[in-house]
Each structure stands twice: as C-alpha cells, then as structure tokens.
Amino acid sequence: MNQPILPYAGTSGWSGTDTSKERAIKADRSGETKLRQNQTMTHVRHQEFRGLTWSELSEMTNWHHGTSSGALSVLNKAGRLVRLKERRNRSSIYVTPEFVNGRAISIPKIKTCKHCGGHL
Numbered sequence: 001m002n003q004p005i006l007p008y009a010g011t012s013g014w015s016g017t018d019t020s021k022e023r024a025i026k027a028d029r030s031g032e033t034k035l036r037q038n039q040t041m042t043h044v045r046h047q048e049f050r051g052l053t054w055s056e057l058s059e060m061t062n063w064h065h066g067t068s069s070g071a072l073s074v075l076n077k078a079g080r081l082v083r084l085k086e087r088r089n090r091s092s093i094y095v096t097p098e099f100v101n102g103r104a105i106s107i108p109k110i111k112t113c114k115h116c117g118g119h120l
Contacts, residue, residue: 003043004034005078012074015066036063040071041096044081049099051084053091077108 006012012033014020027033043060044052052060057068071092075081081094085104092106 001038001080004031004037004073006033007074007077013070014033036067036071037075040075041080044072045096047095047096049101050094051093051095051099053088053093055089055091057079063072082110111118 004012005030008014011021011024012028021057024033025071040057040062043057052072054065054069054072057063057072058065061068061095062069071083071090072083076094080096082095082097082100083106084095084100085106086093
C-alpha cells in the first residue's frame with residue numbers, strides 16, 4: 001500500500017480527546033499509520049483462512065488494543081479486509097477477501113464520526 005488509508009476527515013481516526021487526535025495526526029504524517037496498516041495486512045494475509053482477531057494481532061505486534069482494533073477496522077472499511085460474522089474468543093475475525101470462503105460477513109455501517117466528521 002503506497003498511501004495510508006485515512007477515512008476519518010483525512011486521518012486514521014481518534015477517540016475524541018485532543019491527545020488522541022494529536023497522536024493520530026502525528027502517526028498519519030510520520031508514516032507510522034501506513035507502516036501499521038501494511039504490517040496488519042501482512043499478518044492477516046499470512047493467516048489465510050484462519051484470519052486474525054484484534055487480540056491476536058496485538059500479541060504478534062505488541063500493539064495496544066486501540067491500535068490493533070483501529071488498524072483492522074480502517075482496513076475493513078476500505079475493503080482491504082473482511083470482518084467475518086464468525087468469532088473467536090468473543091472477538092471478530094478479519095481475513096483478506098480471497099479467504100472469506102463463503103462465510104457470513106459483517107458489512108461495515110456508514111456513519112459520521114461525531115469527533116472528526118469523517119465516515120465511520
């Protein structure tokens with residue numbers, strides 16, 4: 001991926017606090033967001049049909065829950081990953097589109113973020 005996916009008013013999104021917003025903008029500008037998104041795609045792709053949950057991604061990368069969950073969600077919204085309706089350890093499973101294999105998927109809902117105005 002050449003450019004990071006920034007669906008939330010030109011950012012990767014934040015929780016609503018000024019600190020979170022500053023963190024997101026800094027990561028987006030520095031290339032950290034792009035790196036994380038590429039790493040996420042690589043890890044999920046390597047799992048093939050098994051896919052990954054946020055906690056499994058966090059365990060592999062030592063990322064905080066919000067970082068892993070955010071990367072998976074943004075890539076899902078962009079169509080790069082698919083969130084299955086199937087769950088593992090009470091968490092959603094993400095796969096690349098070629099590994100859905102006819103399983104039921106969750107379609108991302110399009111809403112507007114109250115913090116940044118971007119589509120959720």
